[in-house]
Amino acid sequence: MPSPAATEIAIVGTGYVADYYGHSLDHHRDGLTLRGAFDLDPARLASFVTAFGGRAYASLDALLDDPAVAIVLNLTDPHAHLEVSRRIIAAGKHLYTEKPLAMTAAQAVELRALAEAAGVRIAAAPCNVLGESAQTLWRAVRQKLVGEIRLIYAELDDGMIHKLPTRDWLSTSGKPWPASGEFEVGCTFEHAGYTVAPLAAMFGPVVRVTAFATLACPDKAMSPPPGGWAPDVSIGCLEFESGVVARVTNSIVAPYDHRLRLIGEQGVLAMAEPWHYDCPVRVRRSANDRVSRYLERRLGWLPTRSVPPVRPVPFQRKRGRPTMDFMRGVRELADALRESRPSRLDADFAVHVTEVTEMLQYPERFPSPAQVQSRFAPIDPMPWAR
Ligand SMILES: NC(=O)c1ccc[n+]([C@@H]2O[C@H](COP(=O)([O-])OP(=O)(O)OC[C@H]3O[C@@H](n4cnc5c(N)ncnc54)[C@H](O)[C@@H]3O)[C@@H](O)[C@H]2O)c1
CATH class of the missing domain: 3.40.50.720 (NAD(P)-binding Rossmann-like Domain)
Structure with missing residues (x-):
């Protein structure tokens, strides 16, 4: 057949x-x-x-x-x-x-x-690394728009979700958002991939993880599962093979903050939402004189500009529709099979993201710092983003 x-x-x-x-x-x-x-x-x-x-x-x-x-x-x-x-x-x-x-x-x-x-x-999944915003950020890194990247702050804090009316969150065909399941799995297992995967694609494998995780809000206003809730806060430090260091947070406790900031020798590349394909990437210079230092210290502000996107997002935002193209990772696999090439989100990469995620959510399972065993071959940017 x-x-x-x-x-x-x-x-x-x-x-x-x-x-x-x-x-x-x-x-x-x-x-x-x-x-x-x-x-x-x-x-x-x-x-x-x-x-x-x-x-x-x-x-x-x-x-x-x-x-x-x-x-x-x-x-x-x-x-x-x-x-x-x-x-x-x-x-x-x-x-x-x-x-x-x-x-x-x-x-x-x-x-x-x-x-x-x-x-x-x-x-x-996740396939946000294949999205226009992540690819724009990645190209800015390759072009050294802010010089060599030295430090990364990646926040995925979602606020106190358990205090929100999650019962009213329905998909377009009427499925409820599975709050209890999400709290049982843990926000780190649910979300860390959205920052770890793009960063690993850009900076190569993570070699060491130092992490802390806890259940800061055990009362979720619903019955816990038999095994209890997973940690709802994790704070980790990732050391990449390339030498870059990232602080990553995942929580459903700290106020909503999804900023991803790549700090280079000459400035900062930032995006507000790592999973929106149409999120602008902004660049600002480092404060390197009295005026800019004053603006940064006193006003908490420095001028920024947009980084030109690698291409327009080929779909419009619509109410009730995802801000990500969830099928892009599936399409990448289908294209890879047709073209007899590795997929950008292949098994080695997925194992790596899973290993780092487990180290972030369950640091007590590993010596500290935890030595990451898995590696993956370098990943190419999308052809339209080179
Ligand atoms: N909810 C979100 O916002 C969201 C966003 C991105 C990714 N995800 C991921 O998507 C996946 C699904 O999440 P969800 O929110 O849709 O969960 P969900 O609980 O709403 O849906 C899961 C579905 O799988 C079905 N199912 C379970 N075991 C099955 C089996 N053995 N055979 C057939 N069907 C089975 C359940 O009946 C249920 O309908 C998870 O991996 C989650 O991390 C969720």
Whole structure:
């Protein structure tokens, strides 16, 4: 039987985030086709295929038995990732998984080995590194717009989410945002990839992690799961092989602050949201005279200018639609398969991001500083951003 076309995809897990993928499919009609989906919850599955098309498979086996499907997207909740991914790989399908690839580095390594043995590819979200903003930032780094980068501050503080009316947060097809699941998995496992992955792409592998994590707000105004809530704050220091150092925070406690700041010899490159594809990248010079020092100290302000974007974002912001193109990572995998080249978000990279994330969220599992074992081959910027 001929191998299935790389463009045929199917989705396992049609919860909250699946709608983001469904909407993002609009940007890839020329490269990806949705064959169908499966969810343990028939109502969730029905509303998804009604909204976005494709078949409602009767079971995971039925989906995996469809010879036309080349890539299966694992969009289940993180605690289900490992088992579902194992089955996808065992069925000989390429896997694109939402982050985290797995809940431990050891499990991520296991999945990579299984994929190698089965001759299939793994790629993992997040794919914000493939977005226009991250690519603009990366080009500014390569062009040394602020000289050599010496220090990075990467914040992913989301405010006290448990105090917000999260019950009202619904995806466009009506799925509630899974607050309890998110608090159980932990904001670091949920979010660190959005900064660790782009920084690793730009500066190479992380070699050491020094971290602290805690559960600062145990009362989430809902019943905790049997294992308790995961840490809701982590603060880490990453040392990259290239010598750059980054301070990264992840919390659902400190006030909303998603700033990513790359501090160079001559100034600072900054963006306010690492996951918005249309977030402007701004540059400011270092305070290096009396006037600029005064402005910075007294007013907390220095003039900034926009860095020209590598290209316009090829879609418009719309209410209820994601600010990221969630399918871009899937498209990258599909293109890589068609072009017989490695995907930019391949298994080695995903294992690395998972290992660093585990060190940030559960530092007590590792000696301090933790020595990162995983490495990955250098990643190319997108062709349109070179
Ligand atoms: N919620 C967000 O804002 C968001 C954003 C980006 C990425 N993500 C990631 O997306 C993934 C899914 O998150 P979500 O918010 O959509 O969760 P969710 O709980 O809303 O949806 C998960 C779905 O997977 C289904 N499922 C679980 N186990 C299954 C199995 N064995 N077979 C078939 N279906 C199964 C559940 O029934 C549920 O419908 C997670 O990895 C999360 O980290 C979430």
